[in-house]
Amino acid sequence: MSQAISLQHALRRPAILAIMLAAFCALGVAVWAQVGGERGIAPVASTSDIQVSGVEVDVHADTGTEAREKAWVEAQRKAWERLDGPELSDSQIEALVSAIVIERERLGPKRYIATLGVVFDRQRASRYLGAQGEATRSAPMLLLPVTVSAGTQMIYEQRNPWQRAWAEYQAGQSRIDYVRPAGAGGDSLLLTYGQTGRRSRTWWRNALDQFGAADVLVPIANLRYTYPGGPVEGTFTARFGPDDDFLGSFEMTAASPAELPAMLDKAVVRFNRLFETALANGTLKPDPTLNIGTPELSPALQRLLEFGRSVRAQDQAAATAEPTTESGDAITAAPIRTPPPEGSVALYTVQVATPDASAFDTAVSSVRGTPGVRNTGIRSTAIGGTSVMTVSYSGTIAQLADALRARGFTVSQGSNALAISR
Template sequence: MSHAISLQPALRRPALLVLALAVLCALGVAVWAQVGGERGIAAVASTSDIQVSGVEVDVSAASGSEARAKAWVEAQRKAWETLDGPELSDSQIEGLVSAIVIEREQLGPKRYIATLGVVFDRQRASRYLGSESEATRSAPMLLLPVTVSAGTQMVYEQRNPWQRAWAEYQAGQSRIDYVRPTGSGGDSLLLTYGQTGRRSRTWWRNALDQFGAADVLVPIAHLRYTYPGGPIEGSFTARFGPDNEYLDGFAMTAASPAELPAMLERAVVRFDRIFELALADGKLRPDPTLNIGTPELSPALQRLLELGRAMRARDQAAVAASQPTAESGDAITAAPIRTPPPEGSVALYTVQVATPDAAAFDSAVSAVRGAPGVRSTGVRSTAIGGTSVMTVSYSGSIGQLAEALRARGFKVSQGSNALAISR
């Protein structure tokens, strides 16, 4: 029986070790699952070129390739008319185009149906469209696109159509300086829906500093799937800042899941207009409370602080005026203790020292520290060529300290809990 009892702990140790390793492995897998996998969608490079999206064409010709070529020419002309450009030939317009973006297309044997985007080079097109005045751009704004669907809220936890719509948006022409995280790695842990409900400026400042942003924009897409394969109802809300301030909202509907990307692209353009209007109205200013390093005080609070400082200075001046002076007529700084201590006790005394030069200062400090009964000394102010002030912790009365300093070769003037010494 005794052998069985003694072996039980030994038998348990391997099992406990295996259990501990299993727990650590599970924790490691859980942490990796939160930051690993296919999450990030890199934002497209923003340019200042002029882009016209959503140009619909439907052209028939002798062949599919010919229909496509004619459709592209027609799309370029439609896009130029959208910009209210002057009358130009097709070849002139083609010379202003830098790219054609195929949003959707269907190519048949003799027909081409598509929705295209036309990008005009700004430098070449500006001489026909006129140079627009430089518009004021916003401060860098961190973008948190939130998707709410089926009772869940998602930002960058996994790839989603709302994140993709913002990543593919060409924001070069916008007055909003969007900071669009990729959503990979630790972004999914730091930038969550819960972050939009925080009010702590420290939390927000830490998050914004990670991406070099001054404030935050939160476009929320609430998607409701009516039934599988059926229409998708979208309710969109624009919010701003650490206090989740409401800016505007609107609604859209996609006829089917296949139409969802197109609806979200239109929603992104609508959000950009909302943010630009808020910027023009002065609403999109960075919250000053996010600047933790240089907090701003209201004028009323600043005035109260100034009054408090003035009252404290007045009280200190009244206390200093009530202090007695030395018997020789020279003013002596009051000691921290207002009443003389009992004989033989340790007390603090103020000692003023004439220090005409640095050597006199060093010599005086060393001599005071070496006086019998001195426990410790501290220099309150140093005035080379004037009078320095020391605080002396002494075991005894001020009279005894004066005698000890006279024994060290000092000329001593005694006041109330203060001494003035010189060589």
């Protein structure tokens, strides 16, 4: 009997090993599949040349080849007119052209219909056009193009038309310094739609450092397919920064799915204008809270702290001064500490340790409920780090520190600022 049981165990072992091996193989295939496959779309190399897109031509000739040659000459002339260039001959204009981009074409036996793009060499054309378009560029901005369709959100999980439109955009003339990931390999695991909802500066700094970017741009394309083969309605929203700040939005419609790539190309151009407008207005600048290497989280807070230090230094100098009588004898007087007038409030900076979202909510509620606190404001939110509040308090900073200690906080006092934790 015991020999039979031993024989059964011996027969089971190879089967168990085979099952375990199959499981490990399947796991390996699953892990590879998360980052493998045809995902990445490499962005085109950006140049500083002057490109004019969407030039439409329709030319008849004795042969299709001759019609195409005449059409290209006509496209170059039309593109030069769009740039408001001076009057030049066709041969002179042709000498300034570095490339012809075929956006769409139909070639017949004696006819050529196309939509072309004409690229002019900036060095050669600048003597006729001047230094137009030269302006200060933005800091490097990580681009996360989000596609929302059929209830799903996607960035680089798989190739999609919105990603391709941004990858093929010629950004050399833009004032925005786009950092466009290819989306291959680990990009699809790191740069997901969930990342756009994170507020932790540590998470964002780790992601931005991998791509050499200073901040993030999130162009969102919400696509609605009305019916199979029918129009595609798009709502486009521009957002910016780790706090997902709103910059603008617009709507466009493609007559059919075949027209969708052309609509997305036009949407990319409109997004670029939105971003450039925000840059000109001073809105599109790197968030100072992403620079985790410095203790000051923003220039405004830095100025506030410096002002507090200067006022305190003046008070200390006035309090420690030793006035003298007419006979020259020194008069020793105790420093006078004058409390704020009744009903007046002072603005203080409070840094709060917020290891998680629950700690953040609890700390904000406790500070707002502290006796004497008239108003509070959130300067920056850093879940997993240190958030910053501004507190309007009817009293001195020492009194505010005592009031917060009574609420159960551990308080460290600085110049016109407090650091609290639990």
